[in-house]
Amino acid sequence: MPAAFPSRRVLATSAAVVALLLAVLLSLTVGARAIAPSTVLDALLHGGTSDDAEVVRQLRVPRTVIGLMVGTALALAGTALQGITRNPIADPGILGISQGSSVAVVLAIAFLGVHDLSGYVWFAFAGAALASVAVYAIASGGRGGATPVKLALGGAAINALLLSVTTGVLTTRASALDEFRFWQIGSLDGRDAGIIGQIWPFLLLGAVLVLSVARGLDALALGEDVAKGLGQRVATVRIVGGLGATVLTGAAVAAAGPVAFVGLAVPHIARAVVGSDHRWVLPMAALTGPVMLLVADVAGRIVFPPGEVPAGVMTALIGVPFLVTLVRRKAVPA
Amino acid sequence: MSGTTVVRPAGYGVVRAGRGSFLVHRRSALVAGGLLLLLAAASVAYLCVGERFVGPSEVVRILLGESSPSAFVVAELREPRLVAALAVGAAFGIGGALVQTVARNPLASPDIIGISQGAGVVTVAAMTFGIGSYAALPYLSIAGGVLAAALVYVFAWRGGLHATRFVLIGIGFAIALRSLTTLFMTKGDYLVAQQAQIWMTGSLNGRGWDESAPIRWTLLLMLPAVLWAARAQRTVSLDDDTATALGVRLGRVRLGLVAVGVVLASVATGVAGPVDFVALLAPQIARRMTRTAQIPLLCSALAGAVTVVVADLLARRLLSPVELPVGVLTAAVGAPYLIWLIVRSRTAGGNA
Amino acid sequence: MSSRLTARGLTLAYEDRTVVDELDLAIPDGKVTVIVGPNACGKSTTLRALGRLLRPAGGAVLLDGEELAKLPTKRIARSIGLLPQTPVAPEAITVGDLVSRGRQPHQAWWKQWSEEDERAVTDAMERTDVAALADRSVDALSGGQRQRVWIAMALAQETDLLLLDEPTTYLDISHQVEVLDLVRRLNRLRGRTVVLVLHDLNQAARYADHLVAMKAGRVVAEGPPEEVVTAELVRDVFGLESVVVPDPVTGSPLVVPGAPWHAEVVR
Numbered sequence: 001m002p003a004a005f006p007s008r009r010v011l012a013t014s015a016a017v018v019a020l021l022l023a024v025l026l027s028l029t030v031g032a033r034a035i036a037p038s039t040v041l042d043a044l045l046h047g048g049t050s051d052d053a054e055v056v057r058q059l060r061v062p063r064t065v066i067g068l069m070v071g072t073a074l075a076l077a078g079t080a081l082q083g084i085t086r087n088p089i090a091d092p093g094i095l096g097i098s099q100g101s102s103v104a105v106v107l108a109i110a111f112l113g114v115h116d117l118s119g120y121v122w123f124a125f126a127g128a129a130l131a132s133v134a135v136y137a138i139a140s141g142g143r144g145g146a147t148p149v150k151l152a153l154g155g156a157a158i159n160a161l162l163l164s165v166t167t168g169v170l171t172t173r174a175s176a177l178d179e180f181r182f183w184q185i186g187s188l189d190g191r192d193a194g195i196i197g198q199i200w201p202f203l204l205l206g207a208v209l210v211l212s213v214a215r216g217l218d219a220l221a222l223g224e225d226v227a228k229g230l231g232q233r234v235a236t237v238r239i240v241g242g243l244g245a246t247v248l249t250g251a252a253v254a255a256a257g258p259v260a261f262v263g264l265a266v267p268h269i270a271r272a273v274v275g276s277d278h279r280w281v282l283p284m285a286a287l288t289g290p291v292m293l294l295v296a297d298v299a300g301r302i303v304f305p306p307g308e309v310p311a312g313v314m315t316a317l318i319g320v321p322f323l324v325t326l327v328r329r330k331a332v333p334a
Numbered sequence: 335m336s337g338t339t340v341v342r343p344a345g346y347g348v349v350r351a352g353r354g355s356f357l358v359h360r361r362s363a364l365v366a367g368g369l370l371l372l373l374a375a376a377s378v379a380y381l382c383v384g385e386r387f388v389g390p391s392e393v394v395r396i397l398l399g400e401s402s403p404s405a406f407v408v409a410e411l412r413e414p415r416l417v418a419a420l421a422v423g424a425a426f427g428i429g430g431a432l433v434q435t436v437a438r439n440p441l442a443s444p445d446i447i448g449i450s451q452g453a454g455v456v457t458v459a460a461m462t463f464g465i466g467s468y469a470a471l472p473y474l475s476i477a478g479g480v481l482a483a484a485l486v487y488v489f490a491w492r493g494g495l496h497a498t499r500f501v502l503i504g505i506g507f508a509i510a511l512r513s514l515t516t517l518f519m520t521k522g523d524y525l526v527a528q529q530a531q532i533w534m535t536g537s538l539n540g541r542g543w544d545e546s547a548p549i550r551w552t553l554l555l556m557l558p559a560v561l562w563a564a565r566a567q568r569t570v571s572l573d574d575d576t577a578t579a580l581g582v583r584l585g586r587v588r589l590g591l592v593a594v595g596v597v598l599a600s601v602a603t604g605v606a607g608p609v610d611f612v613a614l615l616a617p618q619i620a621r622r623m624t625r626t627a628q629i630p631l632l633c634s635a636l637a638g639a640v641t642v643v644v645a646d647l648l649a650r651r652l653l654s655p656v657e658l659p660v661g662v663l664t665a666a667v668g669a670p671y672l673i674w675l676i677v678r679s680r681t682a683g684g685n686a
Numbered sequence: 687m688s689s690r691l692t693a694r695g696l697t698l699a700y701e702d703r704t705v706v707d708e709l710d711l712a713i714p715d716g717k718v719t720v721i722v723g724p725n726a727c728g729k730s731t732t733l734r735a736l737g738r739l740l741r742p743a744g745g746a747v748l749l750d751g752e753e754l755a756k757l758p759t760k761r762i763a764r765s766i767g768l769l770p771q772t773p774v775a776p777e778a779i780t781v782g783d784l785v786s787r788g789r790q791p792h793q794a795w796w797k798q799w800s801e802e803d804e805r806a807v808t809d810a811m812e813r814t815d816v817a818a819l820a821d822r823s824v825d826a827l828s829g830g831q832r833q834r835v836w837i838a839m840a841l842a843q844e845t846d847l848l849l850l851d852e853p854t855t856y857l858d859i860s861h862q863v864e865v866l867d868l869v870r871r872l873n874r875l876r877g878r879t880v881v882l883v884l885h886d887l888n889q890a891a892r893y894a895d896h897l898v899a900m901k902a903g904r905v906v907a908e909g910p911p912e913e914v915v916t917a918e919l920v921r922d923v924f925g926l927e928s929v930v931v932p933d934p935v936t937g938s939p940l941v942v943p944g945a946p947w948h949a950e951v952v953r
Contacts, residue, residue, distance in 0.1 A: 088498050089441055089505050141677035149440060149777075150676050153618060156441050157672045160611040160665035167535045168662040172653070174528060181527060185516045261509045268502065309517065316513035323506040324489055327499050345780060345821070346799075354796040565795055571779075572787065575739050575770035580843070581763025581791035627779035 009280050012273045016287035023294040027064040028056060031301045035060075062193040066255050067297055067311070068290045069196070069203050070188070071262060073252035075289025077245040078263030079270065079282055080210045083217035084241050085155075086148040091263035092128075092249040095155030098258040099162040100131025101250065105183060106169050110176040117191065120183065121198050121254040128250035134158050136242060147224075151238075186259030186312025188297045195255050202251040207286070209244030213237045214278040221276060261316040262289050265323045272326045292319055345626075362624040362633055369636035376643045377420070381412050383651055418546035418605065419538055419642045419660070421553055423612060425602035427620070427638025428560060430613025431629040432595030435567050436588050437504075438497040443614035444479070444599035447504030450608035451511035452482025453600065458515050458530045462522040472548060472604040479600030482511060487592060494574075495588050536609035536661025538646050545605060552601040559594045564631040566591060571628045609661045612638050615668035622675040641668045688715050690750050690879070691736060691766070691847055697744030698731050698903075705731045706903040708745065713847070713896075718873050718880045720890040723900035724924050729883045730771060730851050732900070736881065737768035737849045763791035767845035771852050773836050775824045781835050782820035785811055788842030810841035813868060829856035837865060841872070848872070849881045854889070866893045887924070891915045891939045899923050915939035 028040045035052050043053035044061075078091045085095070092098045104127025108114040114123065138154035139147070170177045216237030219227035227234050252259070270284035296314035303309055347363075349356045381393045388396075388404045396408045430443045437446070444450055456478030457471055486507050490500040515534070519527045569582045570591065577584055599613060616638035617629045623637075624630045645663035652658060689712035698706035706728040713719050713736070721729045734740040736747055738754045747754040749765060767788075775784055788810065789803040811817040814834040819827065824835060833856050840848060850869070854862040870893060872878045884890045890897060891911040898908045901923045907914045920928045920941055927944035934940075 087439070087441065089439065089446065089501050094441060138673050138676055152441050154673065154676055156614060157669040157676070160615065161669040161673075163611070164662045164665035164669075167531075168658060168666075171532060171535060171659055171662060172656065177528060177531060178524060181516075181519060181531075185513075185520065260512070261506075264505060264509070307521075310520070313513040313517050316509045320506045320510040324503055327502045327506075328489065328492055345783065346786075348799045355799045356796075357798040562795065565798070568787070569790060571776035573770070573772075573774035575734075575768075576773045576839075578739050578759065579737055579763065579766075579768035579770065579840075580787065581760035583759055625778060627776040627783055 009274045013280070013284060013287070016273075016284060016291070019291045020287050023291045023298075024064055024068070026298045027067060027294045028060045030298050031055075031060065062191060062196060063188050063297070064294065065193075065196055066191045067188050067294045069199065070252045070256045070259065071290030071293035072286045073203055073206065073248040073289075074259060074262040074293075075266035075270070075285040076207055076210050076282060077248040077252070079267040079278070079285045080213070080217065080241045080245040080248075081263070082267050083220060083278060084148075084238050084245075085151045086220065087152045088268070089264065090152060090155070092245065092253075093258065093260055093263065094159065095152070096131045096135055096157075096159035096162055097128050097155075097246060097249045098253055098260075099159045099166070100127035100129070100134075101125070101253040102184065102258055103127050103162045103165050104130075106166050106176060106180055109179050110169050110173045115179065118194055118198065121195065124254035125202070125250040128246055128253060131158055131162060132242060132246040132249075136239070182310075183257045185310045186257035186315075187308075187310035188256055188293075189308055189310065191255060199251040199255050202247050206244045206246075206248035206251065209240055210248065211282055213241045213244070214282055217241060217278040218276070257312060259293065259312045259315060261319050262293055265319050266292060268323060269326055272329075359624065359626055359630070362626060362630045365620070365623045365630075366633050366636060369633060369640060373420075373636055373640050373643065376640055376647070377416055380416050380419070380643055380647045381408050383647060384412060385654075414542040414546065415538055415646070416643065417543075417550070418541040419646045420639045421546055421549040422538070422602045422606045422609065423616075423639035423642030424635040425549055425553060425598040425638075426609060426612040426642070427616035427635040428563075428631055429595040429599030429602065430615075430638070431617035431620070431631055431634040432563060432567070432591045433599070433613070434617050435570060435629055436495070436497070436592050436595075437501045439501050440618055441614070442501055442504075443611075444483075444596070444603065445508060445608060445613075446501055447596075448482035448486050448507040448511055449479040449596060449599050450603055451508045451515065453479035453603045454534055454608060455511045455515045455518070457533055458518045458522075458526075461526050461530055461533075462518045472545070474604075476548070476600045476604035479603050480596060482507060483592070483596040483600070487589070494585060532659055533607045534661075535659040536607035536664070537659035538606055538642075538649075539657055539659070541605065549601050549605045552598065556594060556598060559590075560598075560631065563591055563594050567628050567631065607659070607661060609642065609664050611661075611665040611668065612641050615665070615672050616641060619668065619672055619675060622672075689713055690715055691881075692748045693732070693736065693745065694748060695745030696732070696735060696742050696747060698728065698735050698740055699743040700731075704743070704903070706735070709903070709905060711736075711898065711905065711908075713879060713881055715879050716873070716877050717895035718869060718882065718893060719896040719898060720882045720884055720894035721898045721900060722884055722887055722890045722923075723906075725885070727900045727923075728903040729900050733768075733849055733851050733881065733883050734770075737766055738762055739768070739770070760791050763843065763845070765845055766847045766849060767840045767843040768849040769836055769840040769851060769853060771855070775832075777825065779824050780820070781816055781822050781824055781827070782807075782811075784824055784835060785816070785838045785842050788839040791843065806844050807842045810838045810844075813841060813872075814838040815864075830858060830861045833857055834861070834865070837868070845878075847879045847881070851883045852885065853882065854884065854886070862889070869893065887915070887920070887941050888933075891941070892933060892936055911938055915941065 025037060029035050029037055033055060035056060039052050040056050043056040081090045081095060082088060101124035104123040105120050108123040135155045135158050139150040170180060216232045219230045219232040220237060224234055266285050266289045270281045270288055274280040274284045292315055293311055296318050297311040299318060300309035300311055300314040345359055345361060346357045347360050349358055378390050378393055382388050382390055386407060388408055392402055392404060393408055396402050396405050433444060433447060434440060434442045453475035457475040460471060460474050486504045490503040519530055566587050569577055570587055574584060617634040620633035620637045621629045624633055641664055645667045646660040649658040649660045649663045691713040693709055693711040696706060696709040723729045735742055741755060786807050789806060814837050816834050816838050819831060824832060837853060853865055857865060866889060869880050873880050894911050897911045897914045899906045899914060899919060906923055907919055915930060917928055917930050920926055929942045930939050931942060
């Protein structure tokens with residue numbers, strides 16, 4: 001029934017858009033200080049100098065926008081990486097890209113005296129870029145080029161190596177640990193509007209790169225030979241997709257720290273809803289990612305008042321039951 | 335073809351003993367021999383090096399029971415920790431190999447199916463709430479690891495164990511449990527955080543005979559099961575249909591393999607903390623050295639032991655007098671070698 | 687006519703979708719049985735159930751009168767050999783190693799490689815003409831070679847009953863004929879019972895002693911090919927107009943499809 005399928009997809013995608021709008025609204029209204037939706041709207045449209053309006057404009061809006069950007073970026077990056085490596089557990093974390101950012105940030109904290117979030121951004125970026133270049137260089141060595149297995153294993157090896165550097169620094173420099181342990185979890189708290197300005201061009205670039213290889217990822221899913229037969233340049237798809245994923249991961253980690261889980265789980269959720277066509281999966285992931293992150297962030301604000309639970313922790317706690325249910329229900333591809 | 339004189343399957347030799355007959359992969363046997371020599375050399379070096387250097391010949395004489403002025407340092411201080419390193423490395427090597435076999439994914443290791451995180455969350459929670467003395471902590475983390483893996487298995491089981499479902503649910507649990515751990519660490523006191531950080535990196539610092547007893551006993555008791563697993567592993571490397579057609583009870587064999595792997599990895603985690611990259615690296619290193627169709631268990635155990643012994647040697651001496659946790663260096667020792675193997679790989683490599 | 691392998695009221699389903707409904711089937715001993723039918727008629731599903739790869743939703747498959755689901759799987763493996771449609775070899779396995787895996791049901795922990803294993807594997811590899819490839823990696827073989835290696839593995843199992851699911855897929859015409867001739871020889875010389883799923887009706891008619899035609903999960907006709915293969919059956923099962931003539935070589939029925947776009951040539 002080919003006619004029924006697109007309409008189902010359209011329906012699911014519209015539902016995701018609605019969910020995203022709701023999540024944004026929640027993120028603007030809920031918090032230590034609950035603000036009515038009408039007040040939020042008023043503050044956004046007409047400005048005003050009341051306390052509520054200030055909170056909305058100075059704190060909630062930047063936080064929500066960053067949540068949107070980070071969620072989208074990680075979800076797109078995870079989808080692209082799972083497609084490129086043809087490994088269902090590949091994500092920016094397991095392939096060492098996030099770890100590249102972590103190492104750079106740890107080194108910056110411990111040896112260069114960088115102590116603020118906006119200072120971390122460029123280090124996080126450079127780290128992600130270096131790590132993925134290293135992974136690709138390792139995987140493309142030897143015979144057969146960058147095959148999925150070699151990409152995955154190379155990523156795991158780099159991840160291991162970088163993690164040992166990170167922990168090595170942290171265990172010898174106690175002061176760095178104290179600062180780093182908060183950054184490491186991933187959080188949307190305390191990010192200002194300046195960060196948005198720093199990362200949005202990268203987000204745009206990464207998204208364009210990943211979306212441009214959607215067809216290529218579909219072909220790759222059928223195996224390398226079939227992909228070549230369909231006229232795809234396999235190496236180009238891998239490099240462009242990987243580059244896009246790196247830029248997106250770098251931007252996301254720079255803004256919020258290495259938020260785990262979104263990059264892994266959202267692609268699976270998206271595939272379960274709209275099938276395996278990347279031209280649908282990628283937009284669906286881009287919508288679902290921020291929903292998950294924003295909802296987690298909102299939940300984190302209210303579970304243990306007055307303190308906050310970082311979004312990085314809440315995403316996993318909220319998302320795992322989802323993932324488990326979906327994976328159990330669906331016949332997952334081998 | 336010469337027919338009956340050709341020994342098959344290719345690459346294997348047959349050892350006959352009475353009515354029994356055993357297949358030995360020749361290249362694996364060579365690799366195992368090489369790794370054994372390397373392990374012996376690394377172990378002697380481990381016993382020689384320290385605050386005070388003891389000559390290799392003296393170390394060997396002390397091991398043979400002769401008296402020497404250095405006997406205390408070598409036999410009482412360094413040897414127990416060496417044994418702990420050997421046992422932990424071998425256990426992680428075997429555990430990782432079995433989990434990777436069942437998950438059919440070279441990225442799978444005990445930290446992918448929640449063992450390390452289960453152990454971690456229980457341990458850190460115990461530290462945070464001040465429950466559990468240091469003597470009880472290893473047992474708590476063993477329980478945490480086994481429990482987490484059991485939960486993953488139960489949730490992933492649906493009329494059979496699908497490899498992809500298994501790793502996906504495993505990784506989901508792993509991330510959720512790790513999040514809980516970080517929650518404890520950020521909410522908790524700074525000292526607990528640092529202590530927990532060291533535990534979570536994995537350390538052999540201060541592991542003597544008493545501390546390594548659980549893993550030594552487990553290895554000994556599990557030996558028959560491991561021998562069974564080495565053989566059973568061969569059969570699950572085929573696809574499900576073919577394996578069933580050949581009379582393999584897939585459900586039970588997989589459960590058995592996972593159970594052996596989980597117990598070994600959990601106990602090793604309890605003793606040394608999650609040194610889990612050994613479990614990921616050692617099987618892949620071993621397999622790429624032997625070029626077998628399945629992960630070779632013995633070589634995997636040896637590769638794991640070599641990695642941990644060398645890493646702990648470096649951890650003790652690199653920034654001396656400060657001792658690094660061994661977990662910092664296992665990846666630094668194993669990962670470059672794996673990278674080198676990947677780069678110079680001669681097989682094209684199939685799908686994972 | 688005796689049958690060691692039979693199906694009684696067999697109902698097969700994937701999830702909630704019933705594929706085969708209340709099927710009764712007896713596989714004649716010492717004969718080559720071929721199951722044919724259009725795509726998605728349940729023929730492969732039936733074969734999977736006969737080889738206990740699929741648990742029946744209703745009814746039972748009986749081996750020597752005992753329910754397959756209640757027999758130890760290793761014991762079944764000593765009687766029934768089965769080659770699935772798309773078997774997957776472990777990465778980097780050699781041909782010799784893969785074929786020797788067929789001996790699995792005859793081995794034990796303390797008996798990993800007997801003289802008997804040696805003989806069976808050598809024999810299977812020579813029969814399928816893959817002995818020269820023994821040290822090659824399966825990854826590096828052509829499709830035809832790979833298929834012959836898999837058949838060698840199933841042969842090495844040395845079972846009285848052999849179930850093959852579309853064994854000629856991926857093969858060129860000469861290798862197709864070779865595989866089917868091999869099947870016939872095994873049956874003639876060693877008295878093996880063979881069940882094949884084929885989608886080529888002419889090959890089925892040529893090589894079968896007993897032909898089973900299936901459509902939509904039911905058996906439409908069964909018996910010797912000469913009786914079963916008629917123009918009516920082809921129309922009923924495949925929805926195709928055709929003329930059935932005697933095969934000029936073997937005399938078995940040969941289906942010549944009609945050419946609707948060029949009808950005057952046929953009629």
